[in-house]
Amino acid sequence: MTPPERPRLAVVGAGPAGLAAALAAADRHVDVTLIDSAPQAGGQFYRQPADEFGARRPGALHHQWRTWERLRDGLARHTVTGHIRHLTDHHVWFVERESAASYVVHALLGPEQERPATVRAAGVLIATGGYEQVLPFPGWTLPGVVTAGGAQAMLKGGLVLPGRTAVVAGTGPLLMPVAVGLAAAGAKVAALVESADPHAFARRAPALAVHPGKLAEGARYAAELLRHRVPVTVRHAVVAAEGDGRLEAVVVAALDGDGRVRPGTERRIPCDTLAVGHGMLPHTDLAEALGCRIDGPAVYADDEQRTDVPGVWAAGETTGIGGAALSLAEGRIAGLSAAARLNGRTPDTRSWAAAARTRAGLRRFFATVEAPYTPPAHWAEQLADDTVVCRCEEVPAGAVREAVDHLGAGDVRTVKLLTRAGMGWCQGRMCGPAVAALAGCEPCPARRPFARPVPLGVLARAGEDAGADS
Ligand SMILES: Cc1cc2nc3c(=O)[nH]c(=O)nc-3n(C[C@H](O)[C@H](O)[C@H](O)COP(=O)(O)OP(=O)(O)OC[C@H]3O[C@@H](n4cnc5c(N)ncnc54)[C@H](O)[C@@H]3O)c2cc1C
Structure with missing residues (x-):
């Protein structure tokens, strides 16, 4: 007897969430098409340099490299069996519901993004991650001013430093890894300027203490900043970027308890790079166009990571910002749910019990740290x-x-x-x-x-x- 045909799932986004989802579904009788605009799998957290750069120690720029190796090897294994088809350089611009059990994913191919391509599947899983928010200030359009994540992307993906002397500024947990990454790669990080008030974290200490793993991660970054002699300034913000045609210095100033600049505290820091970010926002466009419910800034997903549109799942930072580990947990749950549902079964929630515990814990953690990390x-x-x-x-x-x-x-x-x-x-x-x-x-x-x-x-x-x- 021939085995039943495997249902098809299109996963948009090959970051931690999309990869975890694709592997979980492909392991359980689903044929997955994994679609991403990037030339390599990995998303933002595991962004990889192009093969032609011949990086000898690509792991040196990353944290949690073992997890990446597991994802990478799983993808390679399923690609060989044909149960995952990985489409790189595919920029998805629209997902269309053709019928109750068929979706069409529309993409544009290649760097010029002019060649159209379509993928048909019985279900769609959106794992498109998030993007950085940058608030304006005088001089923010000068060459030399980049987003914090952009600086990180240049380093991880292009193996280049954005400049020799950098200031990393804004607010959010991304600033620490970016400052550490730039310093470890040889840049002089003249300052890490964080607008959040450390007292706000101290007040949340009991809630944070139940996540020792995350606290240890923060402590590791703090130790690295110390080791690289990166001066850290809190309750300060960049009020201007200055330069004649290109960045030459930033002006930072202290903030009062209400988040207003305290006059007379301005200080000029010479630098050729400002890596700035004020937190992240979820990518919601594809889900919005499909008519999915949006809660606040993020795509709504239920306990199985299903959106309110039948046949559409969402996982990772598209459903709320919370870091790579949360994306992995959500991706696994979404992939397991999709595999069961597309094969006509009710999912056994015990199969994702561990991932659900991780998800609940990390969501609580990020809800706690979110408030202090808001822009002034x-x-x-x-x-x-x-x-x-x-x-x-x-x-x-x-x-x-x-x-x-x-x-x-x-x-x-x-x-x-x-x-x-x-x-x-x-x-x-x-x-x-x-x-x-x-x-x-x-x-x-x-x-x-x-x-x-x-x-x-x-x-x-x-x-x-x-x-x-x-
Ligand atoms: C620029 C940037 C840099 C970051 N650097 C760090 C860091 O150094 N350390 C850290 O702890 N966290 C970092 N983060 C946060 C971290 O990346 C996330 O927590 C984690 O990667 C989220 O995983 P994800 O799978 O949800 O999304 P992502 O990793 O963002 O993956 C989403 C994937 O979807 C693809 N995609 C998006 N839209 C489309 C589309 N329309 N068509 C096709 N493909 C699409 C993207 O190319 C990407 O590969 C960064 C975030 C950003 C935005």
Whole structure:
């Protein structure tokens, strides 16, 4: 008797969540197509250098390398058996529900992103991770100012340093690994400038103490910062980046208890790189376009990591920011659930009991550390009118304020129509939170129809191409 055909699952995103999901599903009678825009699997946390760089010790830039080896080897094993097909350089711009049991994933191929490709599957698992939030300040558009994660990506993926002397600034748990990574690779890290108040963590000590593993991780980074002699300044923020055509220095200042800059505390730090980030936000575009429920900034998922759209799962930072270990746990649960459901079975929740415990613990941990790591409360009030907020359309803060104060805009969409803020290439991904804060509005889901810019020719041929699977 021939075995029953394996159902097909499309997993979008080959980071920790997508890889864990793909392996769990492929182990349990599912054929997985793993689709990612990057040339290598690994996502942000396990970002790999291109083979042609011939990195002799790629593990040196990473933490938890054993976990990566397990994921990498599992992917290789399933690729050989044909139960996972890994499509690299595929930028997914839309996922379409064709029928109750069929989805079409639309992607653009290659660096030019002009060749269309489609993947059909009975279920879709969205594991597209998150992206960094950067709030504007005078000079933030100067060459030499990069996002904290961008600096890390240059190091891990390109094996290059963004500069010789760096300041790492903003807020969030990502700043420490970035500062340590840059220092270990040979950059002089002139300062790590964190706006959070350490007392806020001390007040949460009892809740944090139940996660000794995470505290030990933090202590390891602190010891590394000490070893590399990186000066750490807390309750401070970068108030300006200065330079003639390129970054030459940053100005940092102390914050008071309300998060306002304390006048007279400004200090200039010479540097050629500023790696700055103010936390992360989940990628929700593909889920939004599918009509999935969005809770706050993240995609809703139930205990099985199912969204509220039948046949669509979501795992990892697309469902909320919480680090690579949480993404792994959620990915495993999502993959096990998808495998059972697509094979017509009710999942046995005991199969993911350990992952569920990890998930619950890490979600509690991140809920505890989230509040102290929010950007300074009054940053928007202190932004000068001539500071560019939307860098794609070059819209200054003053134009946003004018739209609200004099032209009657009461929401982000009207601000966009009146000022063009958020209408450019990034479609508000970069400036959305800043524009919302300046306008005094709650950030809301953008409801962008497509997750990526799509050439008109591809859209025009979408009907014909939908038949041809990649
Ligand atoms: C730039 C950056 C750098 C980071 N560096 C660190 C670090 O050094 N240390 C640390 O502890 N944490 C770091 N983090 C956080 C950490 O990466 C995450 O906690 C973890 O990787 C999340 O795993 P994930 O699988 O949910 O998502 P990710 O690892 O982000 O994986 C998502 C994958 O989806 C792919 N993708 C997204 N959208 C699409 C699309 N439309 N089409 C096709 N593919 C798509 C991406 O290419 C990516 O490979 C970083 C995050 C970012 C954004």
